[in-house]
Amino acid sequence: VLTQSPVTLSLSPGERATLSCGASQIVSNYLAWYQQKPGLAPRLLISDASNRATGIPDRFSGSGSGTDFTLTISRLEPEDFAVYYCQQYGNSPWTFGQGTKVEIK
Amino acid sequence: QLQLKESGPGLVKPSETLSLVCVVSDYSMISSDYWGWIRQSPGKGLEWIGSISHSGTTYYNPSVKSRVSIAIDTSKRQFSLKATSVTAADTAVYFCARHSPRNWFDPWGPGTLVTVSS
Numbered sequence: 001v002l003t004q005s006p007v008t009l010s011l012s013p014g015e016r017a018t019l020s021c022g023a024s025q026i027v028s029n030y031l032a033w034y035q036q037k038p039g040l041a042p043r044l045l046i047s048d049a050s051n052r053a054t055g056i057p058d059r060f061s062g063s064g065s066g067t068d069f070t071l072t073i074s075r076l077e078p079e080d081f082a083v084y085y086c087q088q089y090g091n092s093p094w095t096f097g098q099g100t101k102v103e104i105k
Numbered sequence: 106q107l108q109l110k111e112s113g114p115g116l117v118k119p120s121e122t123l124s125l126v127c128v129v130s131d132y133s134m135i136s137s138d139y140w141g142w143i144r145q146s147p148g149k150g151l152e153w154i155g156s157i158s159h160s161g162t163t164y165y166n167p168s169v170k171s172r173v174s175i176a177i178d179t180s181k182r183q184f185s186l187k188a189t190s191v192t193a194a195d196t197a198v199y200f201c202a203r204h205s206p207r208n209w210f211d212p213w214g215p216g217t218l219v220t221v222s223s
Contacts, residue, residue, distance in 0.1 A: 047209045092164070093153055
């Protein structure tokens with residue numbers, strides 16, 4: 001089970017966002033982060049806990065290993081307000097967290 | 106650039122079979138990738154359903170394994186999902202995606218809403 005916190009994060013553009021994802025079992029660094037905007041499919045941001053996917057801006061960074069992971073957005077841009085999901089692939093079946101919504105304050 | 110797109114009926118009656126197809130474009134399906142189905146519902150969030158290799162090897166989430174089958178036709182550049190004996194709990198947006206050899210999903214199709222209702 002993946003537990004994401006907080007459920008909602010209310011911030012202003014330019015602020016730093018810190019999102020957490022906790023796993024109930026050790027998943028090593030086998031964790032991905034996705035961004036989803038309303039009406040669209042999730043988009044891969046980060047794989048292997050800290051590797052940015054192709055085309056993802058460097059304001060997005062991931063860290064962590066084992067059971068505790070963090071996605072950081074260094075300075076929020078208007079297009080970053082969305083829902084973020086983590087996904088573990090250390091243990092089958094592959095599972096997703098319930099999401100953190102980053103909303104404009 | 107790889108693109109995927111789901112298609113199928115938007116409404117299925119309870120106890121009937123849900124059938125969806127995902128067409129893959131601008132990419133060879135014959136690779137080390139798998140091809141997966143994921144669904145998203147308000148109640149259960151994102152749930153991986155299952156995946157298939159180009160040679161037809163499948164693996165499924167145990168939560169749905171008894172009711173689900175995935176098939177592939179590389180000559181048509183498509184793979185499909187069937188789920189039998191559907192209930193309202195199967196109402197969701199269904200996504201297809203490239204399932205990388207490292208087990209993340211990228212990219213995804215736009216998704217298709219399937220409602221189970223009489």
